[in-house]
Amino acid sequence: MNGFAIALQSELFIARHTFSSKLIVLAPAVLAVLQILLEWITEAGGATRNNLLSNPTFDDLVNLNAYGHFVDGMKTGLTVLGLLLVAQAAYSFSYDRDTGMIRHILIRRASKPALIFAKLLQINLIGLISILLLIITTYVTSSLLWEFGAIVEDGFELISEEEILAEISTGLQLAIIPLPAAIAFGLLVSVIAQSATQAITTALGITLAIDIFKSMLGDYADYVYARFQPSLIDASYLQDVSRIVRGYSDVMLNESVLQLNLWMPIPTLIIFVGLTMIFIHKKSI
C-alpha cells in the first residue's frame, strides 16, 4: 500500500475511535430534528387556534407541507456542519502536531503531502456521512409530522412536487459544494497555527467574521466561497429554496450568482490546498 492509503487508513482509524468525528456525524442531524420538533410544537398551537376561529391563513396551509420544514432542517444542519467541519479540519493537523503523534506517521509511512490529502479526504468523508444522515433524519422527521406534496391554494397548484424536488436538489447541491473549500481552509489554518487551540479559534473566528461582513462586501462577496454556505446570517441559495418550496413567488434568482456558487469553491479549494502544501513543506514538525 502506498503512503496515502496508509495515511487514510490511519486517519479513518482515529476517526472511528474518537468523539469529535462522531459529533460531526450526529450533531447536525440531532439539531435539525430538534428544530423541526420545535417548529411543530410552535405551529401546532397557532394552527389549532386559527382553525377554531375558522380563519386558516395561507401560512397555515403552507406550514402543513413538510418540504418547507425539511429545507429549514437541512439549513440548520448544514450551518452547524459547516462550522464543525472547519473546526475539525483546523484541529486535525495541529492537534496531531501538539501531541507529537504526527511524527510517527511521517517517519514511518507517509509523506507530508500524502498526510494532508488523507486528512482532507477523511474529513470530507465524515462530512458526506453526516449529510446523508442529516437528509435521512430530517426527511423522516418531517414526514412523520407533516405531509410532503405540492403547494395548492384554492385548487390552484402554486408549485408542483417535481418543481419542489428540483429546487431542493439544486439548493442542497449549491450548499454542499463550498464545504470542501471550507475544510481546506481549516486545514490551511491548522498547518500555519502554532497550536490546536489557536487553529480552531482562528479558523472559526475568520469564518464567522466573513459571515458578519459578507453583506458589506457587496458583489465581491460572490467570490468568497463562504458566502454560499448556509450560515447564521444566511445568504445561501437554500435560504431562497426555503421560500420557493412554500409557494412564495417573491424570490429573485440571479443566474450569474448561481453559476459563481457552482464554480467559485473549486479554484478556492485548489488555492487553499496549494498554500497548505507550501506551508507544510517549510514547517518544522
Place this chain on the structure above:
Amino acid sequence: MQTKSKELILSAKGLNKRYGSYEVLRDLNLELEKGSILGLVGLNGSGKTTILNCLLGLQTANSGVISLLNFGPQNLHQSKGKIVGIFDSPSLHPNLTLRENLEHASLLTATARTPQQVEKLLGIEKFAKFKLRKLSLGNKRRASIAHALLGNPDLIILDEPFNGLDAGGVDDVLALIKQLNETDGTSFLLSSHQLPYLENICSHIAILHHGKICLSDRIDNLLSSASSTIKLRTASPSSTSSLIDSHPNIQVLELDAQGYTTLSLTDMSSSELNRLFVESNVPVDELIVQRPSLKDLFQKITNERTE
C-alpha cells in the same frame, strides 16, 4: 595499516542548523555503525534534540547530508517502519486506549509483533484498555517504546528514553535495548543526560558541545584512553609524602581530611606503585584504582572546551 570496513546505518555530514542568528549545529558529523548502540550526550540546549529531529526529517537542516539506511530525512517513510523514533514526550493519541494506540501503530508498519506481545514485553498489558492520558508518565514512556517495537525496526532513535521511569523501569528498558541489539541486531541512537545508564548500555559515545561532535568513539576506547586515578591511604603520611615527591611518575591530585591521597600515574601501573611502597617499607592500608566514568570524561571535556 589495516582498516576494517564498517557498515554505516546512519551518517550525517557537515550538518548546520540555525535558529535565526543562533547556530545550534556547526558542521556536525555523526556516524552510527550497524548493530551498535550510540549514546549522544551534551549539555542542556546543546542541540541533541535538534540533531534527532533533523535526522528524522522533522526539522530541516540548513545544510549537510544525512543518510539513514540510505534514505534521506525527507523520505524516511519509504523505509516502511525500518526507522522509528521514540521522543521525550509520549507522542501517542491521548484519547485512544493503549491497545488502540498500538493497533493504530500496526497500520503504520509491517508488524513483527502483535499489540498483545509488546504490551507483555513492556509489562503494561493490564493497562491495555486505559486511555493513554490516564497512564502515569512512566507507563506512557513504556507505551511509546511498545509502539516502536511493533515492527522490526533496524534503527531506533530515542530521545531521553529514561525520563519518567523508576529504577525498575530503567532496568527493564536497558535490558530490552540490550536484548534487541543482541538478538535482532537492532541499532540504537540514544540521546540522554543519564550518563551512567548510557555507560552501561552504549557501545559508542558521541559528545556534543558547542554544536559539534567534539569526541566520538567506542566507549571502551574513550574510557581506557582517559587516565585512571589512585586513591591511597598508608599508615605513615609523612613517609608517603616524601616517597611521592621523590618519584617523577607520580603526581598528587588531592589530599583529603580522612588521610586519602589521590594520585595520577604516568607510565606506571597501580601494582608497580604498590610494590614501590612495600619495598620502601611504607605499609599500604588501602589502594583503590578509580577508573574514569563517562560522567568524568564528559565533565572534563565540557569544562575544558568551555574554558
